Amino acid sequence: MSAIQINPNLLVQYLQKSANEFTREDIIRYIEERDIEMLNFRYVAEDGKLKTINFMVRGRDELEMVLSAGERVDGSCIFSFLEPNASDLFLVPRYKTAFQNPFSSIPSVDILCSFYDANGLPLESSPEYVLQKAQNQFFKTTGMQLKMMAELEYYVISDVPEDLKVSKNGYQCAEPFTIHEGLRVEAIRLIAQCGGLIRFGHAESGRFVLKGKIYEQHELEFSPSDPENSADQLVIAKWILRMLGQKYNVNVTFIPKITLGQPGSGLHFHFLAEQNGSNMLVENGELTSTSLKMIAGILDLSPALTAFANTTPISYLRLMTGEQTPNHICWGKCNRSTLVRVPLGWNQHLDLGATANNQEPQKVDHSFRQTIEYRGSDGGANPYLFSAALIVAFLKGFSNTESLKNSDRYFTENNEFQQEGVEDGEQFDILPMSCYESAEKLEEFRHFFEQDQIFPKSIVNHTILRLRSFNDKELISNFKTYGDESKEMDELIEEYLHYM
Structure with a gap:
């Protein structure tokens, strides 16, 4: 077949x-x-x-x-x-x-x-054309084809069932210990019918009751694809999930943060680069210079990337220190606490299926599956503009002769984010903590985005003005004063529940 x-x-x-x-x-x-x-x-x-x-x-x-x-x-x-x-x-x-x-x-x-x-x-300023320009420039500069894919997290909000049977940690729970598996499975089927290269879905960690409602978190993961196709699939998937929420009479939301102490929802972006059908991120089981340059470029521009990755004030409640979301500017291997993560790969030519089934293993090569993941973005990101911004960061990594050295400077092997070669207590920088600060960083780094005419000045100017208009410079400190059960928090949640 x-x-x-x-x-x-x-x-x-x-x-x-x-x-x-x-x-x-x-x-x-x-x-x-x-x-x-x-x-x-x-x-x-x-x-x-x-x-x-x-x-x-x-x-x-x-x-x-x-x-x-x-x-x-x-x-x-x-x-x-x-x-x-x-x-x-x-x-x-x-x-x-x-x-x-x-x-x-x-x-x-x-x-x-x-x-x-x-x-x-x-149209020079159209989001999908900005992404096309970035993608074309990446190929022109590197000779490699870029692929991207998303992990989309969301909450389903519904009434609390009388016969509630749930686990405190919802990660990959199945019925009857999860409520909205049926909605997720239907979403997977419909997204695929509409052209989405969706791989799998599962229940995520978030599971809590708040003010008479139960909040249950889920995640969908796609397959790597051309960046424009990947962005197309993502906007269709979000639309399908919202339509299913309407059908099931529940709220589906991609809001980054609902309450402190509970998992927020991210929109993680994975990427890889291919040349002649080979994944250029790994060779003989090790990361290549291509990988390290791309990672360094992301981290060099990460303060400005938040202007496209975290586009609402509530995005920064998710990035607060202590909220189990990466906000330190560093990378690591298999470390979910870092902003950029190299996930566990299949680089050792292991035939695990044969091993698990007591069969003779064969030499297999699954290195084509290795990706690198940016974990800081959330559902408020326009997938076309943020994907383009990531590509701008990759290009910076390739153009900077110090990229390989910079990748070492950002690397951490633990969860303490301690830099090698610095005094005790000196740690990695953290991301901006407000839309206002992100706007300042975008202004500082705007020349990288406008280079090669990828981002028109009108887009950069508009993004800066919009971020500043939120006037959220003191939001985090005010929020710590108000608390997460305050009237102010309720108003913030209501305002952004379906903003993205």
């Missing part, structure tokens, strides 16, 4: 070709032969959520027109940094992203779109 035949994407199954090969004629054929009644153009706006334009299917001629020429939209209502007197944009579909909408009351095909200006050129 071929990979196409078992692919869960409904359009891939029907058209018998990979999504990357979809053409305009393929989309039209699927719509005609499957009796699809509506075509929905989807796009991600400034707030990171999916927006929609609905087209009633009225005939082939109109389908050909809208699929080839797109539709006109008011860009000033989509991006606040565009002036109303020059904001008309073309919204143009990307065929490879087409999927059948699993929630629509009538048969519908949805498709993600990109923005083009009046001259027919990609």
Whole structure:
């Protein structure tokens, strides 16, 4: 049986070709032969959520027109940094992203779109185009293909069941000791049907009762893919989870922090670099100079990365010291306390399946699975802009002749974050602790993001202004005074529960 035949994407199954090969004629054929009644153009706006334009299917001629020429939209209502007197944009579909909408009351095909200006050129400040520019620059600089993937954490908030059977630690609990496994499993199936390269999901550690509601944490993990595809999958997955929350009459939230002393929700990004089909992060079971340069670049720019990774005041409650979230600027191997982590890999050519089943082991090579993980970001991150910002950091690592030395400076083998060669008590720096401080760091490092015309000045300026507008410079100290059961905390949670 071929990979196409078992692919869960409904359009891939029907058209018998990979999504990357979809053409305009393929989309039209699927719509005609499957009796699809509506075509929905989807796009991600400034707030990171999916927006929609609905087209009633009225005939082939109109389908050909809208699929080839797109539709006109008011860009000033989509991006606040565009002036109303020059904001008309073309919204143009990307065929490879087409999927059948699993929630629509009538048969519908949805498709993600990109923005083009009046001259027919990609909109320089469009998030997906910023990511494309970063990705192209990475290949131009290194000759390597970059892959990324996300781990998406979220909470399901519901009434407390009368016959509650839960464990205090929810990590990978199964029914009947978890409540919302059914929602998670349905999400996995629907994300896959919509084209998401989803690997697995499980219950996460967070499990607590607060003010008459139970909060249960879950996680979904994707497979490495082209960065743009990875970002596309992530926004669709978040939309599907929210729609399922509506279906199950529960709240699904990606808010970074709900209360002190309980796990927050992150959005961890993994990456790897390939050349001629080989993973360039490892060689003979050891990290390569490529790995170390990329790690050093991230950590060098990490204070400014928070401007794209942690975009709301409540993001910084998750990053508070003592909240079991990495906030020290350092990296380690298999160490979940570090900002950048090299996860346990399959680099020893072990045939563990044979060993576990008392069979003769064979030499196997799973080094292609080795990734490196950035653990500081959360659900408020726009996946296109943050992925682009990470790539900017990689490029800095490759351009800095001191990168390999810097990687040693940031390395820790323990949880104490003590630097080698420094006086006792001197520790690694920590990330910014407010949107305001992140804005200051982005201003300081902005030239790296604007280099090679990856981030337009308008995006950087707007990001700085928006972060400063939260006026949260004293939030952490005020929060310590108010406490996590205060009216102020309740208002903060309510404001950002569905912000991202």
